[in-house]
Amino acid sequence: MKIIKLDAIDSTNSFLKELGKNSVLENFTVAVTSNQTNGRGQQQNTWASKPFKNLTFSVFTRFKNLGIHQKKHLNFAISLGIFDAISTENLPKLSIKWPNDILSENKKLCGILIENSIKGSKINSSVIGIGLNVNQIEFPDHIKSVSSLKKETEKEYDLDPLLSKIISKIKERITLLNDKQFQHLENDYLNVLYKKNIPTMFKDSNNVLFMGMISGVSKEGRLQITLEDDLIKEFDIKEVAIL
Template sequence: MYIIKLDAIDSTNSYLKGLTSVNLPKDFTVVVANHQTSGRGQMGTTWQTMDGKNLTVSVFKDIATLEVERQFYISMVVAIAICSALDKLKIPKLSIKWPNDILSANKKICGTLIENVVKQNQLKGSIIGFGLNVNQKYFEKLPKASSMSLITGIVYNKDEILSALLTELQTYFALLEAKSYSEIKSKYESLLFRKDKPSTFQNHNADTFSGIIKGVTDSGKLSIWTEDDIIKTFDLKEIALLY
């Protein structure tokens, strides 16, 4: 494992993408920034983080043996690994809000951004970025955000947290490399936020409907048992869970 520590950077994912444009980095090359000025989230959102309080990390993972159609398994592995590390650190009521936000109860404490490197229709590597709220105490205009410290009252050593996360990432990526797909999918679905509970969703037309989350497809679509007694699948851009 090769760890690059930076004081400040626009985005750790962008930094790693710059490296991959020249040559693919070594497997498990890790970039950690004390301060990230332009952190990015899913679908073009920004990730707000207070200077020095949180973990902003990107990891390069060699995934050349993974089939393109199974690339959502990378998201599953990352979400499971983060939950496993946080569970061992006694963070309570952990779940995964589809596709890969990590919640404690109903508060978001970690977001991820996964950008895959595909060349000639083959997966070559994955840039796994995550922002974990560690010691931040205030979140302006973000009522659904929290941090490890707010939840437990403990001030954490970020290097220790990073070590725990990287250990779990290695463990669960080993499962992926062993092609333990059913085990990974089962574990991911067991952690899904509001699985098997009546929930309200909003579609891309801003219409709301009720349904029950039943799981995900191999490609990462959310399977919902709808009011008309049919299980339908939805992509990330098609639906939002209201909670």
């Protein structure tokens, strides 16, 4: 594992992707910065983080023989790796919100952005961007339902050992992925999935509210919601919000 420490950068994902254009990256190369100025999240969202307080980093990894159709299991592996790393910190009601936010109760601790390099029908490699709120305790007023490890545990964290632990746990989950332990990954993911089998209010892309229960994730990675008439409907990430 090679760790590249950057003083300040717009995006560690962009840095690793650019670096990979001009050189052969060692597997599990990590780019980490104490000051990310333009972090990116899902659906063109930005990731705001106070300098020197949190972990903002990206990981480059290759795969042995991972099909595009197995993409959801890559998502399971990465989110579970981070979940595993912080699950010993006595965080209340730790869960994974579909597709890959890490929550304590209903407050977001961590966001993940996975950008894949495709070759034919295979995912050749990925750059995985991770933003974990660690020691930051104050957040902008417009950012709702967000927290940090320190806010939840009242402990100050040393960032370097925490980073090493997260990378180690991600490696363990990627090993399961490369060994085709897909059902193992899926079972573990569904066991900690936020709001699974709990009656919940949702909002669709037309701003229509409806009740249902999260029942699983489809082969294509869509969220499966069981409606009041027992019909199971599937949604892509831009098609539904969990309220």
